[in-house]
Amino acid sequence: MAKLIGYARVSTRQQSTDRQEADLLAAGVRRDDLYTDHGVSGARASRPQFDRAIEAIETGDTLVITTLDRLGRSTQNMLAFADELRARGAGLRVLNLGGGDVDTSTPMGSMLFTVMAALAQMEHQIKRERIVDSISKRRIAGKDLGGRRQRVTDSQIRNALHLVQSGQPTAQVARDLGMSRATFYRRSRALTD
Known part of the structure; x- marks a missing residue:
């Protein structure tokens, strides 16, 4: 059947x-x-x-x-x-x-x-072309492409440590870097060890 x-x-x-x-x-x-x-x-x-x-x-x-x-x-x-x-x-x-x-x-x-x-x-190929074109135009214009944020460098962590040592609140400095306070502490310890 x-x-x-x-x-x-x-x-x-x-x-x-x-x-x-x-x-x-x-x-x-x-x-x-x-x-x-x-x-x-x-x-x-x-x-x-x-x-x-x-x-x-x-x-x-x-x-x-x-x-x-x-x-x-x-x-x-x-x-x-x-x-x-x-x-x-x-x-x-x-x-x-x-x-x-x-x-x-x-x-x-x-x-x-x-x-x-x-x-x-x-239709699938046209949609793909539009996406590639949009990304290319955003890249040329210097606009954000989304995705994972760029990694915070050791130099940025050192500069942030100087701010904390000069009296800035750790939570605010970490937030400005785009990370949690715990991550900031961990990265700071790794630099000083």
Whole structure:
């Protein structure tokens, strides 16, 4: 008997698959046939629950996903995967593709899937170009790029020690350096030892 196998994925542990799961269940996927990866990038070749979902697929079954980007990042990989499913006698159904369901077991669905996979890859590449361009412009303008703060140098610790010795409150000096008082004490001891 043909089954619907559902797959949901989020890239970070802070994200939720609730909406994807609700859509998959509403599409007829049974909870027992729903596989979910948390904190797994679509760029990774191995995704534990995705691999389990693929193992569960038998001839006549259909893999159901909510959006195309749940499968992966490149058009080539997505098309190869759709061909692999087709060769196994299984189908692929994308719920939110172009405003409606797309089923790759039909010629029209297969064609639409190919076009949408290419568009999804293009969208990913355009987004990446924008991010790289934004970082480049911020770097040229001398603006903060975010990320981990630069390390406080030994010279800065020595200067801060002079401030403390001249009567400045240790907590304030440490705060100005962007560290806790305990870290300031530890770094100061390391310099004087």
